[in-house]
Amino acid sequence: MRSAKLILYGAMIRTFTPFRVSILFAIAVVGAVMTAAPESALTGQSKTVWDGVYTERQAARGAISFAMHCQRCHAGTTNDGDEGRSLAGQPFWKSYRESTVDYLLDYVSRNMPNGAGGALSAEEYADVVAFILSRNALPAGTSELTRESAAGVRIIAKDGPGELPDGALVRVVGCLAAGEGGAWILNNATAPERANSSGSADDKTRPLGTRSYRLMYVLTPLQRFVGHRMSVRGLLIGDGGRDGINVSLTQSLAESCP
Known part of the structure; x- marks a missing residue:
């Protein structure tokens, strides 16, 4: 009986040659990557604002910076604000639909607050943009928005890309x-x-x-x-x-x- 077990064990060892082991390892790695990868990566599509490109904590920090530096001129909702146009709702979509988050971040960094571009730190500007995204009902994710992560992230409607609006x-x-x-x-x-x-x-x-x-x-x-x-x-x-x-x-x- 013992010799039969040894023969069976030896056959199993011979079956898993280095080549076969490497194939099994590669399959396991590919499976893990596909499980972890976002749907947009698997389909070859570029990331959009609907994929969660900021965190709730970052948006909360951005709300503080927005109140301190931006709210005098801009509204954080579709209805409030003193004298400037809103950054939520229709004004936001008309201005930034079919553009990218890095363009929005760059524009805010170069022109705000009140024409004083560069007055805030890079992190504060990213926080403000995260707040703006949150006020437009765009979902939060697990990673904070940065200049690098914003690159190429498309600002599109939930039902997909559409025509640019009148006046763009x-x-x-x-x-x-x-x-x-x-x-x-x-x-x-x-x-x-x-x-x-x-x-x-x-x-x-x-x-x-x-x-x-x-x-x-x-x-x-x-x-x-x-x-x-x-x-x-x-x-x-x-x-x-x-x-x-x-x-x-x-x-x-x-x-x-x-």
Whole structure:
């Protein structure tokens, strides 16, 4: 009986060769990672404000800083505040929807309070943004918001991305064409993006889209740019620019388009 047990044990040892053990270990590691990883990581989607990007304790600290430095000009709810516009509800979503948390944090850090950018510490600015997110019913998580963790976190509605609102300052790229009655049209255009910077390094090569925009209130002569690949900045007229773009800046990117 003892010899039979030894034979069975020896067979088990031979079965678990180093190669097989390494495979089993790799499977265990992958399983652990998939269990711990957030859904957005598993699906390849970028993180959003609905994934919990600040903590409740951080938002509580931010409420104190907000009351001390910001509340005189800005409201922390949709109804309160002395003279400035609210940072909660519709004003927040109109200003920051389809942008990112790092853009919001950077804007607050450079301009607040009351134009005195840099008056608070980096941690205090992150706390204030955490408070703003909390006042917009965005869920808390287990890790505090930092400049690094804010990078690329999208500010979108709960039901997903949507059109940028009327009046948003945007940038689009497309092909310039002359329309009837002296009108200017941008064809094969990209979807509008918030104009958070002066431009994008890939505007000359980025894929064009299927949209057309009527360019309104253009002060710069554009005749010599007909057929060019153009970058246009301006204010959306209607959600998504359905009624056109109130143009503030145009730039030729290439003499042919597409």
